[in-house]
Amino acid sequence: MKLTAAVIGCGTISKFHFSGLDKAGAKIKWVCDLRKESAKPWMDKFNARYTDNYMDIMNDPEVNVVNITSISTVHKEMCLAAIDAGKAVICEKTLTVSAEDSYEIVKKAEKAGTIFYTSYMKRFLPAVEKGKEMLPSIGKILSTSIRAFQPWGDMWSGNPKEGACHTPPGGTSKLVQNCGGGVLVCGGSHVLDLVCHFLGRPNRLYAYMNIPKDRDYDLQAAALLETDNGPVHYETLMHSLDKLGYLRDGWDETIEITGTKGRINVYCPMWDKGDVKGSMMVHYDNATGTATEYRFAPVSPFDRAIGFFCENISKGKQGAQSRVTGYDVDELISQIGKSAESKKSVEIKWKI
Structure with missing residues (x-):
């Protein structure tokens, strides 16, 4: 399966995720950030579309990977929307700022069979x-x-x-x-x-x-x-x-x-x-x-973590890393x- 990705959040840590997706051969179609100036370097580099509304990404049927690198306090709503939209998810740590919210996410991902990773890259x-x-x-x-x-x-x-x-x-x-x-x-x-x-x-x-x-x-x-x-x-x-x-x-x-x-x-x-x-x-x-x-x-x-995630997503399987990793830590x-x-x-x- 060819991967078409969207990245939500273009702050400091996003550059590592952009690098990993690029090296894994994913097409980066969307970049999302509230500040267009933060997204612009990645728009230009990957000829990607820009939005400040992450639901534009969820509503795009071509996108099959959502990579979330926004602040942790807004991860929950984005993860749940991506699961509802049938997208595979790579989410930067921590998954959320509460164990209850993280449990809600991974429980939903487990029930839906969503390929879901919290990116603990170490x-x-x-x-x-x-x-x-x-x-x-x-x-x-x-x-x-x-x-x-x-x-x-x-x-x-x-x-x-x-x-x-x-x-x-x-x-x-x-x-x-x-x-x-x-x-x-x-x-x-x-x-x-x-x-x-x-x-x-x-x-x-x-x-x-x-x-x-x-x-x-x-x-x-x-x-x-x-x-x-x-x-x-x-x-x-x-x-x-x-x-x-x-x-x-x-x-x-x-x-x-x-x-x-x-x-x-x-x-x-x-x-x-x-x-x-x-x-x-x-x-x-x-x-x-x-x-x-x-x-x-x-x-x-x-690069190695996102390469692993993308390889499994392209094969349609979760692989060795559990969906509940982010919940465990939280x-x-x-x-x-x-x-x-x-x-x-x-x-x-x-x-x-």
């Missing part, structure tokens, strides 16, 4: 793929640590005076208006997806969040997650330390999984630099006493918030 980093491949070699999993420490600048000295992270007195920051939260949503969501990808869904958690009194979003979130593959020590953090991380660029996103026969360490590059900074995986084998380091050439995880975000507020552990009751 699954497609070569080091993550290699780590997943070699996971059986470390035996029974005993413990996992996973973190996303991200350089946001000096967020700890006080409420920023301006910009998306400024919380006006009695008001709402642009960060929350657009994304629904702080570092848990913006940075920690990706590694929550990797928890599910490597270990399966957690069944209980106890969480902590740091939300300053002058802010409406979190600067730090941590949780102890119980899974069928042992405990997971999870944390995400905004920081201003320049040389953290294995590439010493301030980006410290790592996974460490320890088993009875060895250990796997995965090191991820900065989210938007995968095409210029490589990922790395280290495997320790206890039987031989050796550690093998796998350093991978830079490659865009966005449910975990919700439960972390509930646990942190109540200062109690919570059992996770998955709806689907």
